[in-house]
Amino acid sequence: MWKIAIIDDERQVLKGMKRAIPWDDLGAEWVGEALNGEDGLEMIRNTRPDIVITDLYMPVMSGMDMMEQLRKDGFQGKIIIFSGYSDFEHARLALRFQVSDYVSKPISLPTLKSILNKVIQELEEEEEKRVRQWELEFKMTLYEPFVEKEWVRSVAVGTLDHAYKDSTRLPPSYLYWQERKHVTIGIELIRDERARCLSVSDWNLFRFAVSNIACEVAHKLFPDTEYTELHSTRGLLIIHPGSEHLEQLEDKLEELGIRLNDSIVGYLKLMTRIGIGGVKDTWTKLSDSTEEAFRAMDQRALRVASAHEVYMYRENISSEPGNVALFPVKFSYKLATAIKVSQEVEAHQLVLEYIMEMKKQEGLSEGYVQMLGSELWGIITYSLYESGLVLDDLFTNDQIAKEISSLIVPDQLASWLMDKITKICNSRQWKGSSKHRQVVDFMTSYIHEHYADELTLADLSDKVFISRNHLSIIFKNITGETFNNYLTRVRIEKARELLMERNMLVYEVAERVGYKNIPYFSTLFKKITGMNPTELIKN
Structure with missing residues (x-):
């Protein structure tokens, strides 16, 4: 009234x-x-x-x-x-x-x-x-953690605007960066025979598991760390060491690299390659350390242990022909971002510039060109999946494999990639789902962070101001799964990790991931993994 x-x-x-x-x-x-x-x-x-x-x-x-x-x-x-x-x-x-x-x-x-x-x-x-303004401000508070995560990633890959590169523009949570040194550790999952059989959806769950493992292992040696995902098969640990001497710090970084390698192989049965970048005195040079970390992998610069693919960057090691970084981190991130927001012209320009740079190398073989095509297609595929578009409806795996096998020279690769980018950006499926991608991104991130809570679609509908029925349709259209199926898969994947650590009983693991009914948890676990929890522990 x-x-x-x-x-x-x-x-x-x-x-x-x-x-x-x-x-x-x-x-x-x-x-x-x-x-x-x-x-x-x-x-x-x-x-x-x-x-x-x-x-x-x-x-x-x-x-x-x-x-x-x-x-x-x-x-x-x-x-x-x-x-x-x-x-x-x-x-x-x-x-x-x-x-x-x-x-x-x-x-x-x-x-x-x-x-x-x-x-x-x-x-x-x-x-x-006033109500609309309040809703906007409320949504901003919900998205604030994700904005900060994006800020960290922009710093790490070198895409942060120059105007923000001063101490007064640091988010409050990261003010301590001013007083520390910084170094990055790149993590790359190797696409071996087992990994190539994984769906993009499975890759998403594995990447989530890798981030958990990386943070847990890193915190035991370095209390102050962040983890950010880059694209497709790559992730990045950002380390802020204390006052260790350089030699002592390098020893700890090598130990961390070996532990990461062993833990990911042990828990997930995924082969990895680890690269350690150079130590930087200021956070504004973090992106240099990131490029060095992945360059160390690509160049196989300094292998710290013969039984592990862990490499340390060294400035005095020269690049041999054919051993330059395959995909500079900044390029890969920009390409993935352009694809996500349907910036066709920018994506074309990035591909052309990259291919022109690669053509400067002498003696690029047919196999090398096809390998580049496969890896670049992987970047595009995963970046689209993160945004809610699965490419199966546009291109089949057999079709893509056949087309890549016909590529012989870099110019053919450039034309092929640009043609695919144009078809993706102009597809009805991509345009129709674009306005809902941010909502689903928020939902999936929220699930990964709150999977142990009493989580329902109605709870999330209240947070994003969309009716439950409509939100259910949006989520299914973009992810290909129902909300409950996605939540269940995330919970069971986390349960599998906890069980493999062998530190908790089955009922404790069930409660930790959000299940109070143990028989129901065991039934779901077997349905998804193919074995019940006790069988997993015994094996």
């Missing part, structure tokens, strides 16, 4: 106004009245009406003085002036106090109703605007 207060020095006017206003039709209620500006001011301060109807000429305090004081107090309500004098000067002065209307007495009932309808419509529009 909209609250209306009336101030006039004539009692008959007050009574007549209260009788004449169609309260129910307007959805309004009377909250107070006064015979002069001073009493009116006190009454308004106590009742906080939405609309004030006031005369100008009153004893003790005039309507003009009362309005001036109200605005000084911060009163935001609407003010309508009903005066027995058509005084232009007073009307002009009243504009200073954001008056909604200035009407001469006497006033007809239709005119009164029309004025109040107009003012109430203004109030409703302002209220709707």
Whole structure:
């Protein structure tokens, strides 16, 4: 109900106004009245009406003085002036106090109703605007953690705008970066025969598992670390060491690289390659360490242990022909980002620049060109999957494999890639789902962080302001899975990791991932993994 207060020095006017206003039709209620500006001011301060109807000429305090004081107090309500004098000067002065209307007495009932309808419509529009603003601010608080994660990734790959590269623009959570040194460790999952059989959806779960393993292993040696995913098969640990001497630090980094390699192989049966970048004195040079980490892998620069694919970057090791970085991190990240937001022209330009750079190498073999095509297609495929588009409906795996096998020279590779990018960006499926991608990105990230909670689709529908039924359709269309199936797979994957650590009993693991009914948990576990929890532990 909209609250209306009336101030006039004539009692008959007050009574007549209260009788004449169609309260129910307007959805309004009377909250107070006064015979002069001073009493009116006190009454308004106590009742906080939405609309004030006031005369100008009153004893003790005039309507003009009362309005001036109200605005000084911060009163935001609407003010309508009903005066027995058509005084232009007073009307002009009243504009200073954001008056909604200035009407001469006497006033007809239709005119009164029309004025109040107009003012109430203004109030409703302002209220709707405030609600939208509140919803926007609320959504921003929900997305803030993801914005910070994107900031970390931009720093690590070198795409952060130059204007943000100073200490005053650091997010509050990362102010400690100013006092530390920094080094990155690149993690690349190797596409061996087993890995090539994995679906893109399975890759997503494995990457989630790798991030958990990497953070857990790293925290045992370096308390201050962050992890960020790059694209396709690559991830990155950002380490902020303490005051160790360089030799001691390098020994710890080598140990971390070996532990990462062993842990990922042991828990996930995925082969990995680890690269350790150079130590930097300032966070603005983190991207240099990232490029060095992956360059160390590509060049096989300095292998720290013969039984592990862990490589340490060294400045004095020269690059041999054919051993330059296959995919500079910044290029790969920019290409993935351009594909995600359907920037066809930018993606074409990135591909052309990259192929021109690769053509500078002498003696590129047919097999090398096809290997580049396969890896670049992997970057595109995974970046699209992250955004909710599975390419099976546009291109089959057999079709892509056949086309890649026909590529012989770099120019053919460039033409093939640009043709595929154009078809993807112009596809109805991509355009139709683009407006919902951000919502599903938020949902999947939220699931990965809160899988152990009592999580329902209704909970998330409240957070993204979309009805539960509509959200269910959006999620299924973009991910190819129902919300419950996706949540179950994430929980079971985490349960599998915990069981393989052999530190917890089956019922403890079940509760840790959100299941109180142990038989039901065991049934789901066997359905997804092919064995029950106790069989996994024994094996």
